[in-house]
Amino acid sequence: MKRTIIATGLALLVNAFTYAQESDSLAMAGDYQGMTADADTVQVKKERKKIDGVAAVVGDFVILESDIEKQYIDMELQGVDVNSISRCEVLGNQMENKLYTHQAIQDSVVVEDGEVYSYVDNQMSQLTGQLGSMEKVLKFYNKDSEKDLRDELFEIIKNAQLSMRMQGKVVEEVEITPEEVREWYDALPEDDRPYFGDEVEIAQIVKQPEPSEAEVQKVIDRLKNIKRDVEENGSSFAIKQTLYSEDPGKVQNGGVYSIKKSSPFVQEFKDVAFSLKPGQISKPFKTQFGYHIIYLEKVRGQERDVRHILLIPEVSDEDLREAREELEKIREKIIQGEFTFEQAAQNFSDQKETKFDGGVLRNPQDMSTRFELTKMDPVLYSQVSPLEGNTISMPILGETETGGSYYKIIKVNQRFKAHQADYIQDYVKIKELALKEKQLNQIKEWMDEKIKDTYISISPSYQGCNFSNNWLKK
Structure with a gap:
């Protein structure tokens, strides 16, 4: 798999943004696993040869034989056994994505060009870093110019975003009641009920030392000096950003962030960004990430193109040592029974997200308090696995x-052995499964309705496919 990080075609350039829905690109294995299955009723050959011609038309979108071929190549590069995947399945998947995109345009679903350009910039930066130079990137993707590659990426990402947002719109109002969850669970034959692996509930107490006032002032003064040098001496903010900013994202998008008031940036950052005029640099200000200055590069309607420099005050080794020693004392008092782990977390932990729940961690996948061992973050797993009992x-x-650095102590509150789903014990997971099925049913109804009202043409080569959707309108 490692060898395919950069060698998987243009679609994989947008993998980080889950843009696999765009069938002009080369589909990804992960997306293929979630595809609705289309079984062949005729033998459709999958020769590995250069072919082209129209396989299907959905609305205003054409799917070429070469699009299908590209998807196969993409999957092969990822180690997928393509012998078990028919051309009918690939075409069915691509038609679904084209229908979403077509309907998104009909429904005036908006994807801002500035947002797409930001993603394109991000992908170009990553590719250049991986392959070494723009010349090598263009050669790898057989493009004559950077503009050609950017234009193709733009279309791939734009259409894929439209498809994704349309899918989200279809199911956004689908909800499920406890009664429906119970009915779904009771209707499952006992042998078909899901099976869950070994799980644990974990709690932690965190001590994260704050930097000294002197260290904070040092960072603020440094930001003021950078601001002054740009304003008074004409120095380049972009170069200063490259040299000094501690933001890991500075290598993406050429260091430029395109933000709107609805963008998922912390509020303090957005407030400052939208208070500036083009060419203006903010005063140093604080967020949960550290201390910043922002340079407003451009205003585009409701969007702002900004650069920023982030500096993080250092915590001294002495402060870290004191944090570790404090946790050692807390741990000893818990063991001696002076207070419980839960009480200690509520009173002493510096992590506000967990302290009021007694330090209990939430699984970001479903926001439950359980972590399945086989799906757990490897670092967390290595920390939890040696712990036995209490x-x-x-x-x-x-x-x-x-x-930033911190110390923590962790404890396994509960262990759950691998088991078949239990309605009470596994309600959160069962609810998610029931909701997904309800969403799939909603999507199926939507597909059936839109297929009737959309122009669709399928090549005679695929007329014998047994599609899961009624693409042939029989």
């Missing part, structure tokens, strides 16, 4: 997303 770990050094 054992509390020794202080563990960790690092925040922004590079």
Whole structure:
């Protein structure tokens, strides 16, 4: 799999944004696993040869034989056994995506060009970093110019975003009641009920030392000096950003962020960005990530193109040592019975997201308190696996997303053996499964309705396919 990181075609350039829906691109294996199955009723050959011609038309979108072939190549590069996937399945998947995109345009679903350009910039930066130079990137993708590659990427990402948003729109109002969950569960034959692997509930207490006032002032003064140098001496903010910013995202999008008031940036950042005029640099300000200055590069309607420099005050080794020693004392008092782990988390933990729940972690997949061991983050798994019974770990050094350091102690509150689904014990997971099925039924109804009202033409070569959707309008 590692060898395919960059060698999987243009569609994989947008993998980080889950743009696999766009069938002009080369589909990804992960998306293929979620595809509705179309079984062949005729033998459709899958020769590995250069072919072209129209396989199908959906609305205003044409699907070429070469699009299908590209998808096969893409899957092969990822190690997928394509012998078990028919051309009918590939075409069915691509027609679904084209129908979503076609209907998104009909329904005036909006995808801002600025947002797409940002993603294109991000992909170009990643490719250049992986392959070494733009010249090598163009050669790899057989493009004459950077503009040609950017234009193709733009169309891939734009259409895929339209498809994704249309899918979201179809199911956005689908909800499920407890009664429906119960009915769904009761209707499952006992042998067909899902099976869940070994799970654990984990709690932690975190001590994250704050930087000293002197260190904070040092960072603020440094940002002021950078601002002054740009304003008074004409220095390049972009170069300063490249040299000094501690934001990991500075290598993406050429260091430019395109933001709207609805963008998922912290509120303090957006407030400052929208208070500036083009060419203006903010005063240093604080967010949960550190201290920033923002340069407003351009205003485009409701969007702002900004650069920023992030500096993170350092925490001294002495402060970290004190945090570790404090956790050691807390751990010892829990073991001696002076208070429970839950009480200690509520009173002493610095992690506000977990402290009021007694330090209990939430699984980001379903927001439950359970983590299936086989699906757990490898780092967390390595920390949890040695713990037996009510054992509390020794202080563990960790690092925040922004590079800050902290110590934590962890404990396994409960262990759940691998088991067949139980309605009470596994309600959250069962509810998710029932909701997904209800959403799939909604999508099926939507597909049936839109197929009737949309121009669709399918090549005679695929007329014998047994599609899961009524593409042939029989």
